[in-house]
Structure formats: structure tokens, C-alpha cells
Amino acid sequence: MLPVYNELSILPRLTEALVENLERTGCDFEVIYVNDGSSDGSEDLLDQIAKETPGVRVVHLARNFGQQAALQAGLSVASGDAVIVMDSDFQDDPAAITRFAERWREGFDVVYAVRVQRKENAVKRFLFRSFYRMLNRISRTPIPLDAGNFGLIDKRVVQSLLQLGETDRYFPGLRSWVGLRQTGVPVERLDRHDENPRVSFWGLVRLAKTAIFSFSTAPLSLFYFIAVISCAVCFSLTGFALYHKLFSGAATPGWTSGLMTASFFGALNAFGVAILGEYVVRIHDQVRGRPTFLIDRITGSSETEEAVTFDPFRFSSPTANTQAGQPFPDGNNWR
Ligand code: UDP
Ligand code: MG
Numbered sequence: 001m002l003p004v005y006n007e008l009s010i011l012p013r014l015t016e017a018l019v020e021n022l023e024r025t026g027c028d029f030e031v032i033y034v035n036d037g038s039s040d041g042s043e044d045l046l047d048q049i050a051k052e053t054p055g056v057r058v059v060h061l062a063r064n065f066g067q068q069a070a071l072q073a074g075l076s077v078a079s080g081d082a083v084i085v086m087d088s089d090f091q092d093d094p095a096a097i098t099r100f101a102e103r104w105r106e107g108f109d110v111v112y113a114v115r116v117q118r119k120e121n122a123v124k125r126f127l128f129r130s131f132y133r134m135l136n137r138i139s140r141t142p143i144p145l146d147a148g149n150f151g152l153i154d155k156r157v158v159q160s161l162l163q164l165g166e167t168d169r170y171f172p173g174l175r176s177w178v179g180l181r182q183t184g185v186p187v188e189r190l191d192r193h194d195e196n197p198r199v200s201f202w203g204l205v206r207l208a209k210t211a212i213f214s215f216s217t218a219p220l221s222l223f224y225f226i227a228v229i230s231c232a233v234c235f236s237l238t239g240f241a242l243y244h245k246l247f248s249g250a251a252t253p254g255w256t257s258g259l260m261t262a263s264f265f266g267a268l269n270a271f272g273v274a275i276l277g278e279y280v281v282r283i284h285d286q287v288r289g290r291p292t293f294l295i296d297r298i299t300g301s302s303e304t305e306e307a308v309t310f311d312p313f314r315f316s317s318p319t320a321n322t323q324a325g326q327p328f329p330d331g332n333n334w335r
Contacts, residue, residue, distance in 0.1 A: 001032040001078055002088040003070030006040040010090055010193040015049055015056065017094040025101040031056045033088065034074040037064030050300025057300045067199060068169045068207070071149065073295060075158050084152045085171070089192050091119075092150040096187045100152035109180035112144060112151030112172070113187035131208055138218035141177045143211075144184055148172055156180065167285050170211040177215075213282060219275045226268060237261070 004011070015031065022029040033046050035058055046058040059077055061070060071085060082104050086092040096113055103111040118125050132145045149171050153161070160178045176182065199207070212219065244250040 001034065001071070001074035001083050001085050003034045003036050003067050003074065004038060004042055004046065004088045005036045005064060005067070005070075005198045006038045006042055007088045007193075007198070008038070008040045008042045008045055010088070011042060011045055011049060014088060014090060014094075015053060017090075018097075019053065019055070021094040021097040024098050027101065029055060030078075030080065032074050032078055033058045034070040035060045036067065036070040037061055047299050057298065059295055059298050061295060066203075067149075068171060068210075071171050072162075072169060075161055077295075077298065078158060081155050082152050083155075083158050086150045089194075089198070091190050091192050093187055093190050096150070096185065099185050099187075103183055103185060104152050104154065107181060108183045109154040109157050110151065110175055110178070110182040112147040112175070112182070112184050114144065114184040115146045115148060115150075115189045116186045118189045119191045131211075135173075135208075135211055135215065138212070139173070139215040140217070141173065141215055143173050143176045143215065144182075147184060150187065151175070154180070165286070166214065168210050168214060168282055170207060170214055173211055173215045209278070213278050220279070223272050223275070226272075230265060230268065233261075 002014075007014075011033075018031050022031070031053075033050075033056070035043050035046055043060060046060075050056045050058045057077070059073055061073055065073075074085070075083060082101075084097060084100060086094075092113065100111045100113075118128065120128070129146070132143075132147075136143055136145055153175060157175065157178050157180060161174055164174060166174075
């Protein structure tokens with residue numbers, strides 16, 4: 001299952017490589033492309049590929065919802081005993097598929113790629129490295145280092161992921177949160193087929209924020225720590241002032257220091273409010289219950305082509321299912 005956003009030039013070669021490697025696993029397979037509102041002609045090309053290649057299915061989202069939403073959409077239509085999630089820009093090596101399948105057959109529910117030898121520039125590599133280590137430290141769920149979306153997940157994991165009602169999603173984190181038997185396989189991160197990442201730098205920053213705020217309360221706990229320090233500073237200064245007033249009779253402290261202290265703590269307050277705001281925004285999103293994605297239509301597939309009615313809640317909102325009093329999706333609730 002691969003999200004696609006304007007990857008026109010690579011799609012034929014990618015499909016060929018996928019089919020070749022999937023055949024090697026000896027399993028029945030289906031390739032699901034989720035077209036995340038591409039505008040470069042990928043849409044038509046995908047339809048054509050789906051028509052010409054047996055076992056290729058394309059889910060067209062109603063617009064560009066972002067990679068994480070596209071992943072969720074793909075999982076909601078996948079029907080295999082296991083799903084391999086990967087990028088469609090050829091950075092995830094299709095040759096790893098057979099290794100994932102082997103580990104899955106050994107009984108693992110999640111086999112994720114541990115990215116080695118990233119090809120990005122040194123600054124980006126450093127940031128990725130630091131991010132994964134920091135997240136791992138502060139997260140309440142252990143999240144493996146250097147593991148992105150690329151990997152295989154068993155049907156049980158797919159169903160659990162679909163059950164999770166949150167809209168602001170960080171796939172690698174949620175995948176670890178599920179638990180069961182998980183293992184990593186080192187996979188070399190290939191070069192992008194073009195020089196132009198579809199997820200912008202700020203997109204990555206947003207994703208990093210999602211990861212941090214959905215898996216850790218450390219940013220909030222930091223404020224308990226700051227509060228203790230602030231109290232200590234405050235008491236020491238008061239003691240200092242009182243001592244001079246009562247015993248030494250030295251001059252009272254100038255207003256400059258008072259002003260500096262006030263503004264310093266004012267800034268801290270503002271920062272605290274900003275962090276609280278991050279949580280509030282997420283709570284707000286959740287309460288609103290806006291679906292993560294909307295599907296426009298589905299083409300191709302080994303089965304019959306489906307005429308899909310435009311019913312967002314039937315497709316994408318796990319909470320909508322539970323609210324309707326239905327047990328957890330058995331697959332059909334999702335289509
Ligand atoms: N992608 C997507 N929707 C978007 C942005 C990206 O489906 O809004 C897809 C993109 O086509 C690619 C994958 O997500 O298959 C990863 O994108 P990119 O290579 O830009 O991310 P990076 O490799 O930097 O994580
Ligand atoms: Mg990429």
C-alpha cells in the first residue's frame with residue numbers, strides 16, 4: 001500500500017519492481033495505490049496501470065489530505081492477511097519485501113524497516129537522527145529508532161490501527177503502540193527518484209510535533225520542572241532582599257532587576273500557554289470528529305469495481321462506527 005502525491009515519472013518502474021518482488025514472496029498480493037490528490041497526471045496514469053496490471057487497485061482521495069491520512073485510507077480498504085506500507089518515491093527498497101514476508105511467516109506481527117545509510121543531506125540526517133532519539137526518550141510508548149512508515153503489518157495490527165479514533169496520526173508511533181510481536185530489519189534508504197520531496201520541511205516539522213504531542217506529555221511535565229526552579233529563584237531573591245532590608249541595611253534592589261525577572265517569567269508563561277495550546281488544538285480536532293480523509297472513487301482491483309457513495313463517515317471515522325453501536329469493523333464496515 002503506497003500513498004502517491006505527484007510521483008508520475010516513477011510509477012511504471014515502481015509498479016514493475018513491486019510486482020516482481022511481491023511475486024517472489026509466493027503470496028497472493030494486491031498493490032494499493034492511494035492517490036492523495038495528485039495534480040501532475042498521476043491520477044490518470046494510475047487508472048491506466050490499474051487497468052493493465054492485474055492486482056493493482058487505486059484509491060483516489062477527494063483532495064490532498066497528506067501522507068498520514070493517505071496511509072489510513074489505504075489501510076481502510078486493504079484486505080490482505082498482511083499489509084506492506086511504503087513510500088511511492090522509490091526511497092523504500094522493494095527488494096526488502098521478501099525479507100519482511102519471511103519474518104512475518106516466522107510469526108512476527110510487525111516487521112519494520114530500520115533505515116540505514118540515509119541519502120539525505122547531512123543537516124536533514126542529523127535532524128532525523130536526533131528526532132528519533134529524542135522521541136524514543138520522551139515517549140510513553142517505546143518507538144523504535146530510525147523506523148519510518150516502511151514495513152509490514154499483520155491484519156490484526158491493521159484492524160487495531162483502524163480502531164484508533166485519533167485524527168492527528170503518526171503512523172510509526174501508532175504501529176508500535178499496538179504492540180504484539182514486532183521486529184526491525186535493516187534496510188538501506190534509497191535515493192529519491194527526483195530531487196523534490198513531496199513532504200516539505202515544515203510538513204516534517206508538523207509530523208514531528210504530532211509524534212511528540214501524541215506520544216508524550218514531556219513538554220507539559222517540563223513546566224513542573226520550570227515551576228520548581230522559578231519558585232527556588234523567587235524564594236532566594238526574596239531571602240536576599242529581606243536579608244539586606246533587615247540586617248545589612250544595604251540599598252534596595254533597583255527596578256531593572258525586577259523588570260527583568262518579571263519579563264523573564266512572563267516569557268516562560270507564554271511558552272507554557274503555547275504548549276498547552278498544542279494539546280488543546282489536538283483535543284479540539286478530536287472532539288470535532290472530522291474524518292481523516294474522504295475517498296472519491298476506487299478503480300481496478302482483482303475484484304469487481306466498486307461504485308462508492310460519498311459517505312465520509314462510513315469510510316473513515318472509526319468513532320462513527322462505534323457511535324452507531326456496531327462492533328469493531330470487520331472489514332466490511334469500512335467499505
Ligand atoms: N505523499 C502523499 N501526500 C502528501 C505528501 C507525500 O501521499 O501530501 C507521499 C509521497 O508521494 C511519497 C511519500 O508520501 O510516496 C513520502 O513523501 P516524501 O518522499 O516527500 O517524504 P520523505 O521521504 O521525505 O519522508
Ligand atoms: Mg521520500
